[in-house]
Amino acid sequence: MPAPDSRPHLLARRRLRFLGLTPDDAIRAFFGGNAVVAVIVLALITYFLVREGAGFFGQNRRNLEVYRLAGLEFVDHLRAQEEAHTALTRRLSELRLQAFDRLSRGGADAEAAERALAPFDAYADRFGVAIDPLRALGSELADVATAIKTKFAVNEDRKEERRQLSAEGRTAEAERVEVVPIDFIAAARPLLAARDRHREVNRALAAELTALLTAAPAPPVPELREPLERFGVEVRAYVSELPAIERRLETWDQARPVSLGEALRAFLFGRQWLTASFWQDWYGLLPLLTGSLLVAGVALILAVPLGVGAAIYVNQFASAREQRVVKPAIEFISAFPSVVLGFFGIAVLGEVLRQVSHVPWLDWIPGFPFSERLNVLTAGCLLALIAVPTIFTLAEDALNNVPRALPEASLALGASRLQTTLRIVFPAALSGIISAVLLGLGRVIGETMVVLLCAGNRIAIPDFTQGLGVMVEPVHTMTGIIAQEMGEVVRGSIHYRALFMVGLVLFLLSLGINFLAQRILRRYRLAPS
């Protein structure tokens, strides 16, 4: 056998060596290098996300500690008492509405109804005014607490300024920056001293409310008798809880430290995300997480039947001509920029859905009619549109990958086309279809523009007591809050790091979904024959 080098080749092969590599090796190294760069970039992004976000827990711990030390927690106990009373006033308002409704339907005109409700109105007014002394006390104490907190924050900034000036070597200027040590215990003494006044106010409040109950007016309409009795019971419960609040204020420990675990729990399970507040900022993930999951859920409920159904049809039942039309059309949907879809949602879809919800014969649908046109449903419909091409393509791939032996055997045994598809092909491709759905979910959870424009931007856990009617509530999402608040944060501040933490949670969620999808696909995939 002659040596390979001395054989004449059809194509003259130049034996160049570039950095000790043949051209083949060089090309292989180039591709390998690109792959490595992609992995490195991913690792760097993860590292930076974690680095910027990890500082959040320390800052949140400090945030919660200052909340306690500056006395804001103390004042919030008072405010909770005020809130409970306001909720009762709202109940009275609802009862009045019911009574007015009943009177109008009973044939009275507006003026007669107002006259009939006058004693009830006087009662409600007296009830509402009863809380004023407590509100005034709360307001005064709130001012004290806010002053302590502002002094602390300004002092922290001065410390930072001094540190920076010293670092630059301008020690003379650094000395001139005035840093006043804050003594929280001393500063909060007026709050603790107010406990006596609080007890007095509570005694007067209890007396007033009990007197009100005995002087309750007759129900303006008979249907209101029972609700008014229930209201009386609630007021008595409120009055009986006043000593508990006083005890809470007595046992309030200003110097109790806040642990890192508490800071973590406050983020992961916090029910409130409130920033730029004059009072206290809360960084709780739950409203955003439930918003994201709700919108993604609605999107999947709409997209999975459409996407998987279309995939089954196109793969199993469509003629070649239909395939040539339907497949590109569905894949063309993914060509829409999401911001265009969001704009479509604001300008057209939201209003159309609201008009549709007011159609009388549709009011059996939970949540219909609704008045907010930017809500979970609008955003969910548009996200479903975005998810359908992903689910369709991947599900169709999964159906294609079913080994041909299976449907052929089924058909040979006499099954109809429909039976083969539903009983053989679909179950065989199930793992791939599930994986497609999960990838669609991952796509939808990370979508920003559509939810920022169309989901309503209400930062609160939606009201699940309405059952399925929660679909028409406005929500805010994790992606939306990052996009909305990104521009206003100062680098390194707690708000900045909180947004990075939200981004990290989103990242981990997407990672988990993708990982699950791949695991399912790999484990249950049938070997192609």
Add this chain to the structure above:
Amino acid sequence: MLLAAPALRGEKLVIKGSDTLGAKLVPTLAEEYKATRPGVAFEIAAEGSTTGISAIIEGTAQIGMSSREAKATEISAAAARGVRLNGIVVAFDGLAVIVNARNPIARLTPRQVEQIFTGDVTDWSAAGGRPGKISVYTRNTSSGTYSDWKDLAMRKRDYARSSQKLAGNEQIVAEVARNPNGIGYVGLAYLKAAGIKVLPINGVAPTRENILDKKYAYARPTYFYCNGEPAGEAARFVEFTLGPGGQAIADRLGFVPVR
């Protein structure tokens, strides 16, 4: 050559901040200013007063538009970075309460406004209107108007949990115009839209005269923030804004001039 010409002649002014100022007023001022000084390029980003103040602190803008005053914590945070936040009042703005044109309510008291926006009251019937759940539309947290409203109308309490946060004045107008149960607040320059109704507070309507006479409750100064004294092109633009030409434009757009 074409690209080099403006760079040779003028510089770029980066202005970031308030949507109240930056949506209509400052772009119009920029257009007028460019007529007298061609070659100056403007980059105006109106994403909320807080972004404007942050931009001045971080040095990414020459002028920060703000519809609220800088907070003490912002001033100290700026000082920690060696930046002196200097606020120059450029116009006065009123905040008007708007409801849907089909809402039968004709007036509100400041107490009712506070109750509605803080969520103490959730139904229109409690304020004297047709029964229906109140849909509260507010700006978002990067807005100075958001913060000012809490200060002027809500005694610094927080917004209702059920309030929806929208990105700008125009969005609030659009939502309130389409939702019969909607209520929101916008600057004076946005009152002439169809479908909305402006409510007088305690009988006082948000007109220029009432604001100048200090009879209307919800009026506030709007600022240009700079790092120390403005210099160069920024100084000339601020001077133009405070001069007769700029103030006439502010007047025309519905703001109240400083003089």
